[in-house]
Amino acid sequence: MSKYYVNKFLFTVDRDPEYLKRYTEDPHTFVAIWEQSIGPRLSDAEMSTVNGFTPQERNALINHDYVALFEMGAHFFLNLTLFIGIYDEPYMEKSGPLAFQKEFAAKLQHWVGKDYPSVAT
Amino acid sequence: MAQLVATLASTHHPFYLKATTMPPEQQMPQAAEWKRKIEAYRETLARTKPDILVMIGSDHFHQIFLDNCPQFLIGKAPRYDATFYNEEREFGIPKYVLEGDEDMSGFMHQNLMDQDFDFAFSNELKIDHSIICPIITVRPDNDLPVVPIYTNIFAPPLPSPKRFYNLGRAIRKAIDAYPSDKRVAAIGTGHLSLELGGPRQFMETGPDPEFDRQAIEWLRNGDIDAILANVDHESMAKSGNATHGFLNFILMLGVAGPEGADYVDNLDLFHTMEAYFTWYPKETAA
Incomplete structure (x- = not known):
């Protein structure tokens, strides 16, 4: 399991409009490309060889499954801001302001009163 | 020596600008009150x-x-770009360029190292909304040079509340020791109880209104002993998973010293309690 690498995915996609568009439109293809050429990148000349996703992590990213990502201990800020970037507007048009954020919270209600999964890496 | 003329500690709500500048018919009901409170707070710096x-x-x-x-x-840079693409996207915050002050940054860095705070530094720092929000609220003309300091409130393990307070004390000493006739204001932002990306996010109030009320009283009274006796990483997590932003309030109380605040205001907004504090050093008749 690589919480760090999941966070790197969320971090690199959230900060790049082109990646965000591709991850929104075709997450399956984009996650594969990310694993091949974006995730390992350290600089123009350097590639890392040491990180990889577990099948569970890969599936959560492909499925935009922010509940699973929360439960794996992905960082709460990255997990929220990336999926706001994808879902805020369509939810707003359909159901009004903060509709996505409220649905996000509702799907995690079973964690109220419990210690959340640690985001430490 | 430089003179500390004010210490400001506030929440930073990234939606303030958007909420108060959208067409009036679309604004939230509290927008006008929020704007009035921010403009009054701005005056405590001006x-x-x-x-x-x-x-x-x-x-x-x-x-x-x-x-x-x-x-x-x-x-430590001559100037700083500010606002990242994803902050423009999510919050509608525009881009800024802030003037730096390399001389004061360099002095502060060395002085803090001499006080056993082994700071990392950056000669190419792009500023995010934790520093741009207070520029928007208390110095919207963006006409002054800045010395930016970042703390880790986000990626555990975090330094202790006491370490944040002691860092505030050290920053105060460094400002006081700066050989200059400049008037310096210290401005820090953080959060009261806050939940992001968790089950208690975006409720009608912040996730822990009782903590918010208590925290405002502690800061109003400058009661660092009560804060250090009651606040630790576990208690903050119980109050909301992003409540560790309160550490920056503790730091700012360290800059001000353990004294009652001269200006206190707050505003209960959806999903968060906004709070605004200003301390004037007692030797300054500000």
Whole structure:
């Protein structure tokens, strides 16, 4: 399991409009490309060889499954801001302001009163 | 020596600008009151006529990430770009360029090292909304040079509340020791109880209104002993998973010293309690 690498995915996609568009439109293809050429990148000349996703992590990213990502201990800020970037507007048009954020919270209600999964890496 | 003329500690709500500048018919009901409170708070800085702003904030994984994550970092650059693409996208915050003050940054860095705070530094720092929000609220003309300081409130393990307070004390000493006739204001932002990306996010109030009321009283009274007796990383997590932003309030109380605040205001907004504090050093008749 690589919480760090999941966070790197969320971090690199959230900060790049082109990646965000591709991850929104075709997450399956984009996650594969990310694993091949974006995730390992350290600089123009350097590639890392040491990180990889577990099948569970890969599936959560492909499925935009922010509940699973929360439960794996992905960082709460990255997990929220990336999926706001994808879902805020369509939810707003359909159901009004903060509709996505409220649905996000509702799907995690079973964690109220419990210690959340640690985001430490 | 430089003179500290004001210490400001506030929440930073990234939606303030958007909420108060959208067409009036679309604004939230509290927008006018929020704007009035911010403009009153702005005056607590303006009246002290500062020349330089020492700004304390916390990068939200914009420049700093988990591959290279400092606990405390000082910017040392002639100027600073600000606002990242994803902040423009999500909050509608425009881009800024802030003037720096390399001389004061360099002095502060050395002085803090001499006080055993081994700061990381950055000669190419892009500022995020933790520092731009207070520029928007208390110095919208963006006409003063800044010394930016970042703290880690985000990526555990975090320094202790006491360490944040002691860092505030050290920053105060460094400002007081700066050989200059400049008037310096220290401005820091953080949060009261806050939940992001969890089950208690975006409720009608913040996740822990009782903590918010208590925290405001502690800061109003400058009661660092009560804060250190009651607040630790576990208690903050219980109050909301992003409540560790309160550490920056503790730091700012360290800059001000353990004294009652001269100005206190707050505003209960959806999902968060906004709070605004100003301390004037007692030797300054500001």
